[in-house]
Every structure is written in structure tokens, then in C-alpha cells.
Amino acid sequence: MLITDPTKKLSFNRCISDGDLVIVYERHDIMKAVKVCENSVLQNRFGVFKHSDWIGKPFGSKVFSDKGGFVYLLAPTPELWTLVLSHRTQILYIADISFVIMYLEIVPGCLVLESGTGSGSLTTSLARAVAPTGHVYTFDFHEQRAASAREDFERTGISSLVTVGVRDIQGEGFPDDFVGMADSVFLDLPQPWLAIPSAGRMLKQDGILCSFSPCIEQVQRSCETLRSNFTDIRTFEVLLRTYEVREWKTDCSKVDEGGSVGFPPCKRRQPSNERSVQDNPSSLQVMARPSAESRGHTGYLTFARLKCLS
């Protein structure tokens, strides 16, 4: 997933080979991660796809089944991985993940501590952010879950950047080996206030902590604990609204059932013909509206910076 081997770098000449991890894209909301294996097949509602047909094709290719159905084969990215990974726990999604990476000021070379590992959705993005010289140490108290996460990181090829430990961070704190070493710490724990004192000891001066909690009571309590050793304590909620785009006839009050794709390609919009489009009553117009359903809450993100005392 990350470019540690230059020969694997995405390019016009980079073709799918045996052993590659590919994301099989059916629709924007139906995707699956598949390890390419010469003798294997993928079976879905479109029919049977032979992996051997995929080998030698560029990433981003459209491939067909025995029945003529098709899917696209994409190169994995942390964003796609978040959409296909197996949910062993509640996971973090792109809006929270992006904001966390930015707000924790994570750059290549950083040492980041995380607990719990959960399904490894955030971990994958953390690994991308610290690569190629940094490292993510992630801890989960659930032995089996930690093992599954380790397998996933092997599969996605980021295991050289991530170490998974089994440890109850709320109960024991982070290992003493990391005292004063961490650039940032991320907590996704039911009682984060128990881990905050330890997290504070791990951080370098001016280092940043983030705690993700679904409930405001958890935030309240975490903030009370944070006030003794941290400054710049800020709590956010971040959400995404997505939009549907359709082509409408402006003189018609009813939306065409075919949607945008069913229409013949409309004339390319030139910067100057915006007005003429409006003058013509029967012209087609592209319109957008928010999708009807959306995620209403994920969690609160609380950030705090270690007080600078020396």
C-alpha cells in the first residue's frame, strides 16, 4: 500500500502481479480486498472472475467475469482499506482520521503511540503519515484482535512501520520504554482519563494528545484530567455531508428516472456559456443536493498539548 519498494510504485507501467493486494470495486459502496493468486477465482453476483485474467493488467483496469459482468481493480490506499477492512470493532472513518493526522501534526519520522488498535483503520493512516522513517506503536488489550491487526498490517504491507502490542493501557499505562519519546499519542478508550497521565509522560515537550470518545461525559472527564498537565485543550466534532449529482431538464419539473448517466453527454461547459445555458429553456443542467442519509455522529475529538515546563 505504501511505496517502500520503488518497483511497486504506481505508474503507467505498473501491472497487477501474483501476490498483489487489490481492491475489487463493484460500486462506490461495494468493495472488497483480494489477494491475487494465480489459480484462484473471485465469485460474486456478476459471475466468476479468474485471477489469472487480472495478472499483467494495469491497476485501475476493468475486468470481466465469465458472464460478462465487470469490476474494477484498484491499488489499495488507506482510504480504500478503511472501506473494506473487517470490522472487529467500531472504526474511525475518513473525516475523523484526516483531522486527527492533521491536528496531531504528524509528519514523516514521527513516533506515534495509539491505543486501542481496534480494527486498525486509523493505524493504517498513521503509518502512511510517519513513513518512511517514523513508527507507530499501537496497543490493544485483546490478544486475538491484536493478532488479527498484525495479520492485516502484513497483508497491506505496512508491518515495517507498525508494531502491535498486547497491553491494557488504561490499567498499566504505556510501556516505560517510550517515556519522553512520543511526538503524539492517540487514545480511543472507554475511560481515557485513566490513560492520560501515562500518555503525558510518554510525550516529548510540546507533544500533542488526541482522545476520541463517542460520549460527552467521557469528554468532560478527560478534559478535567487534561487540565493539570496539558494546555490548548480543544474539543471538536467533524462530519461529512455527501452530495448526489444529477442532470435535470430545466424546463421539466420531474427528474428523469435514468439519472445523469442515462443522458447523452451534454455539451462541454465553457466558462462563457453559463448564461446561454440559462437562456435556453430546454437545456440540461447539472444539479447537486445533499444525500438523504448521513452519519450524524461518530465521536468527539479532544486535542491537548503537553505544557512546556522546561
Add this chain to the structure above:
Amino acid sequence: MSQNKPQSDAIQNAKVTWEGCSVLLDINDGDRLVFSRLSAGSTLKIGNKNCSLQPLIGCPFGSLFQVENGKKGPYLSRIIPSTEDNNVQDKEDFQIKEESRDNRAIIDNNQAQNLTGEDIDEMRRQGATGNEIVEALIANSTTFEKKTQFSQEKYRRRKQKKYAPKVLLRRPFARSISEAYFKKYPVRIGFLRVDTLSLLLSMANIAPNSDVLVVDMIGGLLTGAVAERLGGTGFICNTYLGDTPYPMDIVRIFNFSNEICQRILRCSLNDLHSAQNGTCDQKQQLEGGCMLESQSNEQISLSATAEEVQLSSEDGLGLASDNDLSAVSKTCKAPKAGDKASKETIQLWKENGFSSLIIAAPEVDVWSFVKDLLPLLSYSAPFAIYHQYLQPLATCMHNLQVEKMAIGLQISEPWLREYQVLPSRTHPCMQMSATGGYILSGTRIYTG
């Protein structure tokens, strides 16, 4: 250059300031944000006083300073905060008691304060510290005791800001730079909010060792943010229409090492396309050369005139305007980013394709840009396009669907709300940004 700079590879993660380093000064908890370059001669204007920034050199990022009155005038003095364990405990004990006071006894007749302006000036002449003046104001307020504890805190904070201003030393990162610009000069960065920027970087899969094609018409914020993520690996190709590159002054605020700056290259869209035929236009090469030359001229003339690095002006905004920034670049000798891409590099990009595309071009028709840029992207490479308006992205998305150039197309609009979290007083902040712009994201597919 005998500056006491840390090793260049350590700059990216340095925890202590150095002479010539770019800093963000947060005055009074975010009331004012000033970017500055630390040098012996640089100053900061607070209220009507000019303070030297010299004491800030060599201090850890995160240090807090307070304005004190010295014999030679006001100066910045470092305060080491205590761990407030006891303090906090006291406060909490206090807060557990039900608040019984309210504002029924407060009459707004402007007679609550017994100290006059002359009294305060006199105190100052006698060398009273800012904190002492604040305490005196509280002691002489007839209404302070009647206020609720919350409004007492508010009163104290307000007076503190005026009489004992605090300066917090911050390291400029994409986060703080984008927040500061969004707060003070949103137009210059096309109203791109920090969460939107963070999403652009994720959606375009900005990762070390990637070759990123960037259209940055927001002053260099996008280029800087991408470069920060690449950390001196891969390449940024900052491309532009026509002959004049878009300005990217904001890049200089990031404390980028030479290694990182060398990874930021410029190449006109024409050159990117003409390189496809293997014939790089001679004329354009010349123009590129001229462009670089004129830049260095500008720098020389500035070093002759600008004596001190002072970004803040009377308006109290203090964010570097274009001129100020250039002035900064002279003392700082910040490594220069944005060299013209060599023929060989362009050829490599042409052969391999870019691994990501990010566009923030508020003033250009998005689709006309995208239809030219997308073919330069590797198959299966992601792209993310920012716009402050929805419609251009909707049109672009529709065209991409019709032309079957990309899949996974989605328009997203981020929403960000900050909370006040205090015991029994937790609620969303009263003011919030209503829009951070829109993003069109997707993945290029193989159409061959």
C-alpha cells in the same frame, strides 16, 4: 552562513527555536496570530509597544511569554507555568458548590471601577507588573464579588489580556498556518478550512515517495501541506496555466529544510503536455530562467532596504502580507522552493504518471483543468479537487462520469464544530464556521 541552525534533517522535528526560524506567535489565546522570523532585530508590536523577539531564540516551542516593563521599555519575559494540580483541585471544590449568585444586583452604570486611567498610568510609572495592575483593578471593582464565578473568570481574563498580554510560541505546521489564514485572511486561501485541507491530503493519498501533481492557487498553502507530508521524499509538481507560476509565499512559513524545498518543483501545464512529445519548448525554458532571476533580484533589493523583520502592522492582524513575507525571506534565508522542473524529471513524470492529483483553484473553471490534468495521472491514482462553490464540482463530476474517466466519484462537504468543555457548562461554541468548502474526489481508471 554561520547560523546556529540544527542539522537540516532535524529541522522538521526540532523542538527548540533557532535564529532565522519561522514561528507563529499566538497572542492572548488566539486573539491575534502573527507569523514571524526570529532574529536579533525582529520585533513584535503588542498594543502600542514594540518588543524584541530576541528572548524567544533558543526557547522550546510551546513556551509562554508575558510582556513586562523594564528599564529600557517593555520586554518579553518567559513564564514557566506550574502544574496546576492544587489549583485545579481548589477550583473544582469551589465549583461543586451550587452557584448561588446571579446578575440581579449588577447595575450597568459604568461606576463599578474606582481606579482611573491616571491611577493605572501612575502604577505603571512606579513599575507595577501587569499582573499587579489586574489585581488592583479587581480589588477596586465594586461589583467583582457579586459576579458569578464564571463571569469573575471572564473579567480576570479580559483585564489580563489588556494589562498583561501573553505570547505563546508555536511551531508553524500546516495545521496552524491554515487555521491562522482561515481566521484572518480566508480569501487568500480560497476559504479552505483546516479540516477540508486534511481531507484533501487523505483523499489524494499523499504519502512519502509519491509524485504529486498540484494546482495551488491559494498562495502555497496546499503545496506546503503536501510537502510537509512528503518529508523530503517524492516530488511535488506545482503546475500552472500560462507563463506565470502562481505565488506560493506561504511555503516559506513552514520551516522546510533544503531537502524538502528541493522536492517542490514548478512546471507549466504547457511543458507537461509538450513533454509528451519529447520536445520541451525552448522559449518556455528561457521564461523559466527569467522568472527565477527576477525573484533573486527582488530578494537582493529587499535585503538592502529591510532592516528588521516585522510582520505585524497597526491593524493588529500581523499575518504576513506578500510584502512582509518577502521582507522575511531576507533575514531568514529560508531555503527556496519552487525550482523549475528539469526536462529529465518532466520526462519521468510523463512516463510513469503522477501518483496523486490535488487541485485548489478557486478562480479557474475546474473541468477545463481536470480534463487536461487527469491524463497525466497514473491509472488507479486518486485525486481530490477543492472548490469553495459546489456547482463547478458538480459539473466536473458529471462530465467525468459521462466521459468514464474516473470511478468512486464523490462530492463531500466537511462540517466542523468546536465545543466548550467546562464542568457543568459544556456546549458547542457559539460561533462556528458555516462552510469549509467542497471536495470532489475519485480514482482514475485505465481506459486503454
